[in-house]
Amino acid sequence: MTAYLVKGASIVGGEPADLLIRDGLIVETGAGLTAPAGAETLDAEGLVALPGLVDLHTHLREPGREDAETVETGTRAAALGGFTAVHAMANTSPVADTAGVVEQVWRLGQEAGHCDVRPVGAVTVGLAGERLAELGAMADSAARVRVFSDDGKCVSDAVLMRRALEYVKAFDGVIAQHAQEPRLTEDAQMNEGAVSGRLGLTGWPAVAEEAIIARDCLLAAHVGSRLHVCHVSTAGSVEIIRWAKSKGWDVTAEVTPHHLLLTDDLVEASPAGAYNPIYKVNPPLRTREDVEALRAALADGTIDCVATDHAPHPVEDKEAEWGAAAMGMIGLETALPVVQLAMVETGLLDWAGVAQRMSIAPAHIGRVAGHGMPIEVGATANLTLLDPSARTGVDPGAFASKSRNTPYTGLTLPGKVVATFLRGRPTVLEGKLA
Amino acid sequence: MKRHLISAGDLSRDDALLILDTAEELAQVSQRSIKKLPTLRGRTVVNLFFEDSTRTRISFEAAAKRLSADVINFSAKGSSVSKGESLKDTALTLQAMGADAVVIRHSASGAPHRLAEWVDGSIVNAGDGTHEHPTQALLDAFSMRRRLGPLDGRRVTIVGDVLHSRVARSNVLLLATLGAQVTLVAPPTLLPVSVGSWPCEISYDLDGVLPKSDVVMMLRVQRERMNAAFFPSAREYSRRYGLDRDRLGRMPDHAVVMHPGPMNRGMEIAAEVADSPRSTIVEQVTNGVTIRMAVLYLLLGGAELEGGAQ
Numbered sequence: 001m002t003a004y005l006v007k008g009a010s011i012v013g014g015e016p017a018d019l020l021i022r023d024g025l026i027v028e029t030g031a032g033l034t035a036p037a038g039a040e041t042l043d044a045e046g047l048v049a050l051p052g053l054v055d056l057h058t059h060l061r062e063p064g065r066e067d068a069e070t071v072e073t074g075t076r077a078a079a080l081g082g083f084t085a086v087h088a089m090a091n092t093s094p095v096a097d098t099a100g101v102v103e104q105v106w107r108l109g110q111e112a113g114h115c116d117v118r119p120v121g122a123v124t125v126g127l128a129g130e131r132l133a134e135l136g137a138m139a140d141s142a143a144r145v146r147v148f149s150d151d152g153k154c155v156s157d158a159v160l161m162r163r164a165l166e167y168v169k170a171f172d173g174v175i176a177q178h179a180q181e182p183r184l185t186e187d188a189q190m191n192e193g194a195v196s197g198r199l200g201l202t203g204w205p206a207v208a209e210e211a212i213i214a215r216d217c218l219l220a221a222h223v224g225s226r227l228h229v230c231h232v233s234t235a236g237s238v239e240i241i242r243w244a245k246s247k248g249w250d251v252t253a254e255v256t257p258h259h260l261l262l263t264d265d266l267v268e269a270s271p272a273g274a275y276n277p278i279y280k281v282n283p284p285l286r287t288r289e290d291v292e293a294l295r296a297a298l299a300d301g302t303i304d305c306v307a308t309d310h311a312p313h314p315v316e317d318k319e320a321e322w323g324a325a326a327m328g329m330i331g332l333e334t335a336l337p338v339v340q341l342a343m344v345e346t347g348l349l350d351w352a353g354v355a356q357r358m359s360i361a362p363a364h365i366g367r368v369a370g371h372g373m374p375i376e377v378g379a380t381a382n383l384t385l386l387d388p389s390a391r392t393g394v395d396p397g398a399f400a401s402k403s404r405n406t407p408y409t410g411l412t413l414p415g416k417v418v419a420t421f422l423r424g425r426p427t428v429l430e431g432k433l434a
Numbered sequence: 435m436k437r438h439l440i441s442a443g444d445l446s447r448d449d450a451l452l453i454l455d456t457a458e459e460l461a462q463v464s465q466r467s468i469k470k471l472p473t474l475r476g477r478t479v480v481n482l483f484f485e486d487s488t489r490t491r492i493s494f495e496a497a498a499k500r501l502s503a504d505v506i507n508f509s510a511k512g513s514s515v516s517k518g519e520s521l522k523d524t525a526l527t528l529q530a531m532g533a534d535a536v537v538i539r540h541s542a543s544g545a546p547h548r549l550a551e552w553v554d555g556s557i558v559n560a561g562d563g564t565h566e567h568p569t570q571a572l573l574d575a576f577s578m579r580r581r582l583g584p585l586d587g588r589r590v591t592i593v594g595d596v597l598h599s600r601v602a603r604s605n606v607l608l609l610a611t612l613g614a615q616v617t618l619v620a621p622p623t624l625l626p627v628s629v630g631s632w633p634c635e636i637s638y639d640l641d642g643v644l645p646k647s648d649v650v651m652m653l654r655v656q657r658e659r660m661n662a663a664f665f666p667s668a669r670e671y672s673r674r675y676g677l678d679r680d681r682l683g684r685m686p687d688h689a690v691v692m693h694p695g696p697m698n699r700g701m702e703i704a705a706e707v708a709d710s711p712r713s714t715i716v717e718q719v720t721n722g723v724t725i726r727m728a729v730l731y732l733l734l735g736g737a738e739l740e741g742g743a744q
Contacts, residue, residue: 189543197626200543200565200603205627273551275544319522321542323563 001424005035009044009385011375012051013351019049021381024424029377042429044385047418048351051359052084052115052382054371056147056176056254057230057307058332060086060117062108063101064093069312069402071108071117074332076400077310079114079427081332082384082417085363085371086115086310090122091152097122097133099141106143114427115420118368121145123164123175127153132164139171146367149176151230152282154212156182161216165225172367174252176228177216179237180283184208189323191264191284199268199275201322204284206234213237217244217251228365229253231309233283235293242302252365254307255294257338258329262407263288267322271410277318277325278407281311298357299348305361308335312403330401334394336386337413344388345414351388359384370423381424390416400433438557439729440546442568442608450575450611457576457721457728463500464724474503477734480533482524482549483560484510484540489695489719490560494537494569497726503734506533521545525552534734538562556733564598570694571604573725575612577714578649580721581690586613591643593619593675594653594702595664597626601694602653606634617643621675623664624655640675644684651692652677652703668701678704682712690714 003022010016011029020028020039035041055078061069071088078086088105090096096105102119109117121138125131127150138145148168155161155177164175185208190196192203213229217240220227229241232253244251264285272278279285297303311328318325331338339358343349349357363372373379393412396404420428427434435449445453463471479498483491491507498505508528521540525548528536535556538546543563550557561567579585590609596602596618609616616634618625629636637643644650655675657668665671672678677691685691691703691713699705708715 192627194628194631197628197632198603200563200600202564203627274547276548316520319520321521321540321545321548323542323544324521 003036003039004421004424004426005033005039005041006044006049006385007041009047009049011049012355013048016045019375021421021424024381026375026377026379026381042419046389047385047387049375050082050351050355050384050386051372051375052384052420052422053082053336053358054362054366054368055083055086055308055310055332056305056362056366057151058086058088058310059091059312059328060088060105061312062092063104067314071105072112073400073402074310074312075109075112075114075117076433077330077332079420079422079433080400080417081334082336082386082420083332084115084382084384084420084422085118085368087118087120087147087366089151090120090149091127095122095126096120097125099134099137102138102143102145103141114433115422116368116371118147118366119143119145120151120176121148123148123150123155124160129153129155129157129160132160132167135164135168135173136171139173146171146173147176147228148173149178149230151176151178154178154180154182156212158215158219162219162223165220165227166223169225174226174228174365176230177212178230179209179212179216181208181211190267190280191286193264193287195264195268206236206286209234209283210236210240214240217241217249220251221247221249226250227252231256231259231283231307232294232303233259233286233290235290238293238297238302242297245302252304253302254305254362255298255303256309257306257331257335257342258407259286259294260291260298260342261338263291275322277320277322278405280322280325280327281329282327295342295346295348298343299353304365305357306335306339307362308332312401313405314403318405328405329407330399330403330405333399333401334406334408334413336417337392337415338408340388340415341413381421383421384417385419387416387418388414390414392416435732437733438546438550439568439733440550440557440559441566442571442604442611445608445611447611450572450608453572453725453728453732454576454579456732457724460727460731461724469500470502471500472502473731474498474501474734477503477534478532479503479505479535479537479730480528481505481507482528482536482538483508484545485561487539487561490539493719493722494560494726496723498730500723501727501731503730521548522552525549529553535730558729558733561600563600565600566604567600568604568608569722569726569729570601571608572729573718573722574605574651574692574694575608576725577692577718577721578690580717581714582648582688585609588614588648589617589646590614590649590651591617591619591647592651592653593640593677595624595655595659596620596629596653597624599653605651606632610634619643619675621665621671624659640681641684644681645686647685648689649692650677650685650689654694654696654698655702657698657701672701676702676704677707679706682707682710692718694718
């Protein structure tokens with residue numbers, strides 16, 4: 001395997017240093033290293049080196065919706081976005097609720113080779129919320145599943161949720177809950193508030209998320225289990241999670257880049273036109289106050305990590321009237337730039353904070369070995385090099401993702417991933433797939 | 435005026451008054467034995483109805499025909515739409531046919547906004563989901579003005595299922611623009627949670643509001659709503675929010691009763707109230723054609739009205 005000498009990168013935003021990468025490891029760090037024979041040198045002056053990003057929440061759509069995304073295209077997008085590991089959500093067709101399906105997804109990831117694919121197992125059979133899927137079989141499979149989620153649907157039955165939380169303790173698993181009280185959100189179309197009232201769209205009230213999070217925190221505390229809350233979207237949810245953490249309960253949470261930047265008034269007025277389903281997502285975009293609370297919570301650690309909820313959809317599923325359009329946005333290739341815009345350029349996080357929330361914390365929550373490690377001698381060489389001074393206009397046509405449903409079209413975002421290394425092998429060089 | 439009429443909020447006060455005044459002129463035409471004007475000759479108006487609404491469709495059809503436009507009725511039932519054709523493909527078809535105006539009724543809020551992205555012609559919203567129905571609000575304002583004179587300072591009470599009502603949304607916006615004072619009366623379950631930010635007053639007490647009302651507009655309430663716990667029973671709804679003869683008696687003598695139709699007689703409105711001389715319900719239908727003529731005329735920039743009858 002080729003050795004690489006990365007020259008002069010700012011290590012998680014700190015002092016510039018050289019990194020020598022060989023045999024999948026960081027073997028030497030320091031100033032003025034010289035390239036050994038056969039090593040390639042990368043001039044990384046002005047670039048920030050981060051531990052390879054880890055996404056806890058990606059929809060790769062395969063098997064079943066290969067028209068929207070495949071493991072191959074989705075992991076290309078991930079690598080270009082600086083990710084070295086992604087968690088593939090279970091709401092495929094067939095659902096990833098057996099060892100067979102999770103192993104298939106895991107193998108597809110291995111074959112593609114752009115980043116590690118960690119399948120998420122469904123909590124309940126067919127995501128139907130009725131009986132537990134064979135969680136242990138998925139945990140013991142080649143895919144070594146540790147994160148279980150019915151994402152897209154909420155495990156709303158309190159007994160089932162309790163049992164799931166308890167059961168996965170045997171293999172150090174975690175239940176990642178999509179917190180959405182189903183009765184309060186029947187036919188819900190967007191955040192319930194002033195905008196939904198004016199637009200005549202059925203509201204998705206904040207309480208439908210908060211009530212489930214509160215219940216699940218109490219359940220997790222009662223049975224002494226680990227709970228992870230997917231895509232937190234409201235200020236009230238932040239308060240509940242802050243309270244649960246103050247009790248010492250093992251609760252973690254994620255926020256998406258889009259919930260850190262976008263608000264529900266875009267549904268009413270945006271350059272893309274009113275009622276443009278490009279802004280339709282679940283949980284929905286909320287208000288400015290929610291965005292501020294989410295940013296503050298990510299900064300102070302109440303929310304542990306950023307997760308993309310990359311949700312590809314083909315054009316025809318979005319070019320429709322609002323009520324008929326699919327929910328979701330792609331996000332792998334814009335996650336780091338949006339976090340730079342919303343968190344770094346606002347002074348809320350430094351690069352070490354970004355490394356914590358986009359690599360170290362998600363790797364820890366997902367129990368992903370070899371990822372989310374500090375950049376030091378002996379660590380696995382999973383690395384992302386970012387040019388924070390770059391400014392790029394978002395062009396959906398340029399994405400590696402098979403889908404184009406980005407809400408950032410036309411926006412100029414800061415930061416560009418220049419290189420990504422997966423166990424010492426470049427998956428991205430000069431901003432292109434290696 | 436803007437190119438489309440999608441929301442009553444798109445109309446400035448001047449726009450709204452221009453429509454009402456134009457309708458007043460056109461109303462004269464409607465009283466002639468020959469009701470047709472040549473102003474939109476050669477122009478094509480498409481009635482694109484994804485939802486059954488015979489009364490609104492024939493109102494627009496009559497309006498367009500009285501202005502000599504060619505009218506194409508495109509009903510989603512029995513067309514390619516029911517076979518899964520997307521709104522966009524339908525829009526592209528209309529665009530290729532060269533529609534000058536598309537009148538759209540759709541069960542999805544915001545469908546007219548989407549359509550406006552894909553066709554060049556003027557879009558007229560004939561009711562989109564639970565969002566808006568601006569020509570209904572215009573014909574209501576026209577009907578009020580004919581009975582009561584200018585609407586500045588007039589007190590309009592709108593009663594019923596505001597949450598699901600496109601008529602209420604358009605009326606609140608237009609009446610605020612025209613200077614009327616609107617009060618919404620409904621059980622709290624049938625008001626949007628954010629209704630406090632609307633340009634109107636809110637009350638849960640119909641009897642308290644009636645004596646101060648110049649206009650009482652009753653909205654249709656679907657009985658099925660009680661199955662989703664919006665209210666306990668049709669009987670209780672009717673008792674608390676229905677307009678019966680006793681309540682009619684509490685209104686000032688000059689005050690009028692309106693209803694956009696179709697009515698649930700005995701539910702939100704008693705039969706004798708609907709049929710009383712205080713009711714504008716039949717006039718509203720007549721005025722609907724007139725106001726839609728005015729809207730099509732102004733959006734499509736028809737030839738001078740002085741062209742006279744054919």
